[in-house]
Amino acid sequence: MKYLYDSNAFAPSTVAPSYWRDTAPTIDDFPKLTADDQCDVAIIGSGYTGMMTAYHLATRYGMDVKILEAAQPGWGASGRNGGFCCMGAAKLSYSQMIKRYGLGETKSFFDTQKASVSFVRSFLKDHNIDADVTGEGEISLAHKANRMKELQEEQSFLKTTFSHKTTLLQPDDLTKMGLSGNFHGGLHNPIGFGLHPLRYARGLAETLRKAKIKIYGDSAVTQWSRQGNAHILRTSEGTLKAQKVVMATNGYTADDLSKSVSGKLLPALSSVLVTRPLTDDERSRQGWNNTTPVYDSRILLHYFRLLPDGRFLFGGRGGTDASSAGKINAERVLRQDFEKLFPEWASVTHTHFWQGFVCLANNLVPYIGPINADKTAWASLAYHGNGVAMSSWAGQALADEIAGKDKTSKLSTVLSRPYTNFPLPSLRLLYLKAAYAYYHVKDEWL
């Protein structure tokens, strides 16, 4: 299959050496597809999107749904993310969104994002999935003094446009809240929390297993063709014939998996490090003991949070080189950034470093909907690095769309307008490099 980056990074045998893998309960592997099988709806990919779509199609609509996963459930971004279950699944600013889609549709998208966070919280509770939920809301911290003005403007924009209340935090407030670093204040959004992503993904996989929804592990789709009205998905040892197909492959989508996505998606690397457990003394020296998920005000932002066992998770962009050399460089850069922001922890070692792919689209918003003319192939993807909540919500929304619950889509047009090609798609990585260079200048010098 064709990928924009070093193909080893997409190989199911390449496992992310994450802290989550070391701490999530192990579950039995899902066996491989080794024969010819069929179903109503075949789903490619077993992350939050694929599993949520499958669960809701089967339990709400009684459909026979089967998932084909190249590795095991949660192998992709769903098992290796930062665990921020928060708003923010688009890179388009709200003011640009209003210009492009109108105020009503933007409000609807905003409400969907809020709903997606509550959706995950309720799903975890209703299905007894213990995902180490921590923190209340999400905080954006000003990395420069002049960013406080921007946070203030954002606060007032959110209030007037969406009647959404946030709290502006002055440096003193941060100290009182146990959030001291090289920051100049912040903005607290009450919506959001932190979770253990792989506990969530595996809990979800077990929920599907209990509901007798078939997941075929180690079953990468290598060819997708049509036979009459049906779709045929070929894996190394079998085929799955289905009336409908859902592509739930997000940042791990091969460019040639389907013509409908070729040249339209841009996978981007994100990196995470996790430190050894911090001692009480180390935490108080840095003045940090709050478990709320936090990110800084950079465009190329860092995201970080104190984990329940006292370790610190610190994440950021991962460069544009997914080879082993690129990974070593990304680890060095992330470590430098960590030490700059948390100088008291400069000698605290990190025990884990890993990377994974998020998915960007040309129009900078996610897409949920059909990807072919006869509406038998569907997708939900491009959560722009913020898909824990949105992909989960999207999965159940996609189930409604596929089952045709409502004659016309109830989704905001922000989410349902088909994505477009990147101009000269073979240059996508160059665009990303140029954007990173430009944003770096804006973040550090303006």
Ligand SMILES: Cc1cc2nc3c(=O)[nH]c(=O)nc-3n(C[C@H](O)[C@H](O)[C@H](O)COP(=O)(O)OP(=O)(O)OC[C@H]3O[C@@H](n4cnc5c(N)ncnc54)[C@H](O)[C@@H]3O)c2cc1C
């Ligand atoms: C390092 C990192 C940190 C992140 N941090 C956050 C965060 O803190 N908060 C947040 O909201 N979001 C975060 N994200 C993004 C978030 O994890 C994703 O948006 C979300 O998990 C997407 O879920 P998904 O199910 O759509 O895709 P994925 O979980 O990526 O699943 C796609 C699956 O498709 C499978 N697949 C691909 N091709 C095939 C094929 N041909 N045949 C069969 N299977 C195939 C893959 O094996 C994979 O398991 C992060 C992502 C990364 C990588």
